[in-house]
């Protein structure tokens with residue numbers, strides 16, 4: 544039976560990416576060796592890194608004066624690396640979920656963190672709209688897509704100070720005005736490639752302004768000066784990221800994929816609004832993530848949750864159980880998710896509704 548992969552991360556990748564990684568696992572770039580067994584300093588792998596960086600810049604229209612890095616340690620390491628390098632005394636943070644909260648915890652090690660707004664009071668089921676941003680803070684940090692709760696900023700927030708963003712679960716899903724940012728970071732494993740690499744886009748001018756010493760490997764400038772090869776990069780992951788970037792360019796780039804994502808997520812939200820058994824977890828339409836659609840059983844049908852999970856599983860749905868902090872269900876619809884799989888989930892919801 545065909546499996547429909549709704550996992551939140553690691554998660555679905557384009558067939559193209561998987562095919563190219565499979566080929567290169569045996570014979571990479573005509574070397575007769577696996578991509579896993581060649582030096583990261585070989586001309587073949589350096590070409591992979593260079594092309595991946597060039598495509599990131601092209602697809603996100605990264606202006607000059609920014610560096611693109613492929614690091615390790617996941618977005619979780621960026622929670623500390625960003626403030627280490629970019630926050631001198633004070634930074635502003637929006638708290639819109641578990642990942643934001645973790646970023647805030649790390650930032651507090653480096654100075655004063657002003658939590659300008661939080662939606663914790665409502666289990667993070669909305670994006671705060673009214674807040675004031677201290678203009679003497681070095682940056683405003685936000686999580687652009689809240690993978691666990693299913694909310695998102697569908698465009699860059701307004702801010703009088705530079706932005707820093709954790710875009711782990713929606714990078715390349717919508718256009719971003721990179722010029723507004725001092726840094727953008729994302730673990731590869733949601734929308735980009737196999738886990739292992741972490742994409743960082745950082746403004747060169749924003750570096751070198753903090754008073755504290757920074758350990759060598761955690762200093763962005765070290766990684767910039769060494770082309771992301773100060774230490775051994777996650778070569779297989781970077782190779783996979785490159786394939787997804789090539790695929791994305793063939794799809795028409797970020798502007799085209801955003802339109803497709805709007806349509807794809809719209810199909811599922813429409814069904815959630817219609818189907819009597821289910822309801823979307825996020826009520827404010829403008830806050831609804833297009834990447835992670837969270838939903839619960841409608842009042843009166845809570846006892847059907849396990850039965851639906853089993854039914855959907857029998858129809859090939861994988862990874863739709865909601866995160867434990869929200870419950871219910873979560874369908875992750877990353878760039879690579881084919882519309883057929885969304886339609887299969889909708890069909891399962893409709894057939895289940897008829898059976899009740």
Ligand SMILES: *Cc1c(COP(=O)(O)O)cnc(C)c1O
Pocket residue numbers: 552616617618619620642686688689690709710711712730731733
């Ligand atoms: C998955 C995720 C993380 C954690 O990423 P790691 O690469 O595992 O550290 C952080 N932020 C967001 C928004 C995520 O979705």
